[in-house]
Amino acid sequence: MPLIVLLLLCTLYMRKISLFGNHIFLIYAVPLSVGIIWVYAFFLTAGGAYNFKGCSSSIPSSNILLDSCRRHAEIMRRCRTDVSNAWRSAAWVRAPYPLQWGPPTFHFKTAIIMVIVSVVASVDSLSSYHAASLLVNLSPPTRGVVSRGIGLEGICTFIAGLWGTGTGSTTLTENIHTLDTTKMASRRALQLGGALLVIFSVFGKIGALLASIPVALAASVLCFTWALIVALGLSTLRYTEAVSSRNMIIVGFTLFISLSIPAYFQQYEPSSNLILPGYLVPYAAASSGPVRTASDGLNYAVNALLSINVVVALVVAIILDNTVPGSKQERGVYIWSDPKSLELDPASLEPYRLPKKISCWFRWAKCVGF
Known part of the structure; x- marks a missing residue:
């Protein structure tokens, strides 16, 4: 809660305060707020604010016998800065290498899930491309440009899989808001940021330092950034007839159903006493969800997909937007220029x-539409 309050103060009430010619509190609202609350949590931890007699945050909840410790266990895990032992175990310098966690394994049912999720991520990236082009006053990206972007994301995801990062590569929608706030869209800045991230990945202590961020602090940041993503998505409705009953019903129903259906599927927990983190909830629902057919693989895939909010939202929105009659102005299709005219104008590309x-390394990609 303190972090959310501080973020709102910086982004709303202090956004017009200028220091050295820049709106520091608006541009650097997240890092400033995180740094202040992080240091505050460190002093609270060091001062013993989260110390409870006979209790330890390193003991699993299932092994805690005292009722008094059970009440304080979650507070200790979510608010302390010394819960993770990464600082003690992480090496100062460690160069990651391909297949460092062993050879990859493939399962058909999880592959189906990842294919659908990749489609959702591609649609999200497509909308980010168009939103970014509008912010920097460029013509909308053509089909070839979009194909190149999605293809490069696929290549990066493949490389991430080889290195065993555990996550794929996609467009970070929060960066669209960063472009709007900082007015900085230089390639040099992005290249420098990417180079620094690659360099930092070699130093294990930097990751260990970030691991000391309390869970409650990270959750507060996600609450703020996800709210920005929702606002950014809704802002694209300005290119449609927002007052149209057709659009209001589609948007409202999609938002509601994308929250309610996954919540229904996620209530089916597996027959285990383990407490799963939030990012594993869809897989928990997949193993014991309400969809039960003769095929175990189909059950797993359908239950997992219907427990993911973005998948449900995408499917419902695509079906309704393409089946309910509406003019181009009503749907907002007219705002995008003709891609053929853009391809004929070299200056726009x-x-x-x-x-x-x-580019000399990607000349072969022209044959596949890049």
């Missing part, structure tokens, strides 16, 4: 071209 030193 110049900002989308790859650097010369990189």
Whole structure:
């Protein structure tokens, strides 16, 4: 709660305060707020604010016998900065390498889930491309540009899988809000940021330091950033007839159903006493969900997909938007220019071209629409 309050103060009430010619509190609201509350949590932990007699945050909840400790266990795990032992176990320098966790394994039922999730991520990236082009006053990306972007995300996801990162690569929608706030869309800045992230990944202590961020603090940041994502998505409705009853019903029903259906599926927990983290809830629902057919693989895939909010939202929105009659102005299709006219104008595509030193390696991609 303190972090959310501080974020709202910086982004809403202090956003017009200028220091050195820049709106510091608006541009750096998240890192400033996180840093302040992080230090505050560190002093609370060091001062013994989260110390309870006879209790330890390292003991699993299932092994805690005292009722008094059970009441304080969650507070200790979520608010202390020393819950993770990453700082003690992480190496100072460690170079990651391909297949460092062993050879990959493939399962058909999980592959189906990841294919659908990849489609959802691609649609999200597509909307991010268009939103970014509007913010920097560029023409909308053509089909070839979009194909190149999605293809590069796939290549990066493949590389991430080889290195065993555990997550894929996709467009970070929060960066669209960063573009709007900072007015910085330079490739140099993005290249420098990417290079720094690669360098930091070699130093294990940096990751261990980030692991000391309390869970409650990370959850507060996600509450704020996800709210920005929702606001960014709803802001694209300005290119449609927002007052149309057709659009209001589709948007409202999609938002409601994408929250209610996954909540129904996620209530089916597996027959286990383990307490699963939030990101494993869809897989828990997949193993014991309400859909039960003769095929175990189909049951797993359907239960998992219907327990993921973005999947349900995408499916419902696509079906309704493409089956309910509506004009181009009502749907907002008219706002995008004709891609053929853009392809005939080389100047409009110049900002989308790859650097010369990189484009020479992707000449072969023209045959697949890149």
